[in-house]
Amino acid sequence: MTRPSPAPRPSDEDLLRRHVAGDADAFGELVARHQDRLWAVALRTLGDQHDAADALQDAMINAFRRAGSFRSESAVTTWLHRIVVNACLDRVRHNAARPADPVAFDGSEVPGVTPSTMAVDDPAERTSMRLDLEQALATLPDEQRVPLVLVDVEGYPVADAAQMLDLPAGTVKSRCARARAKLLPLLAPGRSGTTGNQPGNDDVPSPTTHGPGGEQR
Template identity: 35%
Template sequence: MVGGRRQGDAADEAAQREARRDAELVERLKKGDAKALDELFRHHREAAYGIAYRLLGSRDDALDVVQESFIHVLRGIQAFRGQSSFRTWLYRIVTHAALDYRRWRALRTADSLDAEAALEPADPAAQRAVEEGAADRDLRAAIDKALANVSEKNRAALVLFAIEGLSYKEVADVLGISIGTVMSRIFNARQRLRELLASEIG
């Protein structure tokens, strides 16, 4: 119990340090320090990409959304008042940008599936590594496929909570909904995911 509490305290301290660092970078960015945007991008790009990718299912589209989101940050930084953490504000921007992009893409093409080219590894060791990781990739692909069939609203809540590690309150802030609605959407998303994975895998 004590060890678990210490881990929780350490995680809280790390989150507080991150929030303080972000607040300092935001202030620098507001004063015109372009390097501050680079640092914010470096600190948050992976998480931002993860959200966009899980919502869109396409690497290229996710990269576009992340780029667009940081442009939005630059344009809107003077209006950012710090009522939420920078991370929450950024995740809100990325989530809305990804959902908007998804709607636009659906309108543009009725059924557009992004295919990724599979490159054959050149050396035998790389080929073995690919073969050994096939089961993991198959499971990941099954999860991604199932996740793509969870409703947009429920998927966004689940991705932010279960994959990005936001609290219920942070998810509520990002999506602009109540904590109760967040909990309901996560529950429904998990139920749907279980059903889809059961039919996909077993």
């Protein structure tokens, strides 16, 4: 296998090494390279731009300082990713320590995710479904969103997520399950499944109206 890219591009590890050696630009380049990915992690985990920006900054400063302790048994991206996740978890704890906002934590009155009816093969509609999903994620309570993002979006094994969250694996699973139930109407539009006991999505106006008809799949 030959590498197709002719342009000599320093590897992530090279950049990190250069940074540790005192290269003033290397770390910035590393961040520029991965910030979109890391931003997605922070924003989805926290569901709020302000918090995500704070967490990302904390994480990058942390990575900046700890670069010397990076050991290459993991990829630099994995390492950065993990630092961002940890910064996000710190934020969540920090926020939880503040006087609570009126959102109750059993999630019962979390705004329901209103199904949008759409044909999924239309790229525009796919985009719209993604947007709905992102918004829906952001409305989940922290205690459900964070495990769900770690496990379903970021693909961490439940055991790892449990360790990061300092929760029993069973709790992580059960919170993920609750969160998925809330997202369900988005993915199965027009199919209310069990009649009358969908989680409170009857009192919220639909954020997107795509016109009538069109069950998914």
